[in-house]
Amino acid sequence: MDSIRNANEEELKKLEEKIADAEENLGESEVREAHLAKALYFIRIRDKEKALEQLKLTEGKTVAVGQKMDLVFYTLQLAFFFMDFDLVSKSIDKAKKLFEEGGGDWERKNRLNVYEGLYCMSTRNFKKAATLFLDSISTFTTYEIFPYETFIFYTVLTSIVTLDRVSLKQMVVDAPEILTVLGKIPFLSEFLNSLIECQYKAFFSAFAGMAEQIKVDHYLYPHFRFYMREVRTVGYSQFLESYKTVTVEAMAKAFGVSVDFIDQDLSRLSAGGNLQCKIDKVAGVVETNRPHAKYQATIKQGDFLLNRIQKLSRVIDREDFSRAFRDLEVS
Structure with a gap:
C-alpha cells in the first residue's frame, strides 16, 4: 500500500508540474489538456471525489460543447463503477441538454444511447434498455465501459424478457451483428434459439448456465432474482399460449x-x-x-369506435336541438 501511495504521489506531482508549466508557458488548450490528464488519473485510481472535482475544474476551462460531452462520459464511467445511479441520471440529462445545444455528433449520440441503456438495465427498466441497445448494435463504439461481446450479452438478455416472439426473431435472432458474436458467449445461443424454437427443456437448461454468468455480472447481479422470475414468466407464457x-x-x-x-x-x-x-x-x-392478443386489440379498437360514435351522437343531438330551437324562434 505504501509503494502504491508513493507511486500515486509521484505521478500526481508530475501532473501538477505539467499544469504549472502549461499555465506559465503554453496556451489555454494545453492548460485544459493538463487538467484533463490529472482528472483521468484520478479516474484511473478510482478516487471518486477528487476525480469529480478535477472534471468540474476542467469543464470550466472547456469551451467546445462536444468536449463538454466527453467530460460527461468520463463522469458516467466513474458513476457506473461506483453504482452511483443518482449521478448517472443527472449526467445523462446533462449530456442530452448538451446534445440539444448542438454539441454532439452521431458518434457521441450513439455512445449516449449505450450509457442510457446500461442505466435503464441497471434500474430494471429492461424494455427501454433493450430498445436503446438494439438501436446501437450497428454503431457500437463504447468500448470504454465493456467489450462488444458484453454489449450483445446485455442486448439479448433484455430483449428476451421484453420483446414478443415475432419481434425477437426479426430484431435479435436474425440480426447479423448478433449472429457473429452469439456463439462466443457460453449458453447464450442455446438460451435464445431454444425459446424461439419452443424447446423449453433446452431453454431451462441453457438458462441455468446463463444464471451463473448473471450472478457475477457487475450490473445484473443485484437483479438476479427479479430477472430469473421474468425469464420463467416469458417461457411459461409462451408455452401456455398454445393451450x-x-x-x-x-x-x-x-x-x-x-x-x-x-x-x-x-x-x-x-x-x-x-x-x-x-x-x-x-x-x-x-x-x-x-385473452388472445388479437382479441385484446379488437376489444380496444371496438371501445375506441364506440367512444367516437357516442361523441358524434352527442354532437348530432346538440345540432338537432339547436336547429329545432331556431325553427321555434322563427315560428
Whole structure:
C-alpha cells in the first residue's frame, strides 16, 4: 500500500508540474489538456471525489460543447463503477441538454444511447434498455465501459424478457451483428434459439448456465432474482399460449422439471399477476384465462369506435336541438 501511495504521489506531482508549466508557458488548450490528464488519473485510481472535482475544474476551462460531452462520459464511467445511479441520471440529462445545444455528433449520440441503456438495465427498466441497445448494435463504439461481446450479452438478455416472439426473431435472432458474436458467449445461443424454437427443456437448461454468468455480472447481479422470475414468466407464457388447458404433468415434462416445482412456481407467478392462469389442483391441469392478443386489440379498437360514435351522437343531438330551437324562434 505504501509503494502504491508513493507511486500515486509521484505521478500526481508530475501532473501538477505539467499544469504549472502549461499555465506559465503554453496556451489555454494545453492548460485544459493538463487538467484533463490529472482528472483521468484520478479516474484511473478510482478516487471518486477528487476525480469529480478535477472534471468540474476542467469543464470550466472547456469551451467546445462536444468536449463538454466527453467530460460527461468520463463522469458516467466513474458513476457506473461506483453504482452511483443518482449521478448517472443527472449526467445523462446533462449530456442530452448538451446534445440539444448542438454539441454532439452521431458518434457521441450513439455512445449516449449505450450509457442510457446500461442505466435503464441497471434500474430494471429492461424494455427501454433493450430498445436503446438494439438501436446501437450497428454503431457500437463504447468500448470504454465493456467489450462488444458484453454489449450483445446485455442486448439479448433484455430483449428476451421484453420483446414478443415475432419481434425477437426479426430484431435479435436474425440480426447479423448478433449472429457473429452469439456463439462466443457460453449458453447464450442455446438460451435464445431454444425459446424461439419452443424447446423449453433446452431453454431451462441453457438458462441455468446463463444464471451463473448473471450472478457475477457487475450490473445484473443485484437483479438476479427479479430477472430469473421474468425469464420463467416469458417461457411459461409462451408455452401456455398454445393451450386452453394443459396438465401440470405435461408442462413439467416439457420444461424438464418436477411437477411440484411447476405447481409451486405457477402458483407464485399467478398470484403475483405475472401469469394469467389458474391451477385446478383436483384435475391436475392448468387453465389459461388470458385473452388472445388479437382479441385484446379488437376489444380496444371496438371501445375506441364506440367512444367516437357516442361523441358524434352527442354532437348530432346538440345540432338537432339547436336547429329545432331556431325553427321555434322563427315560428
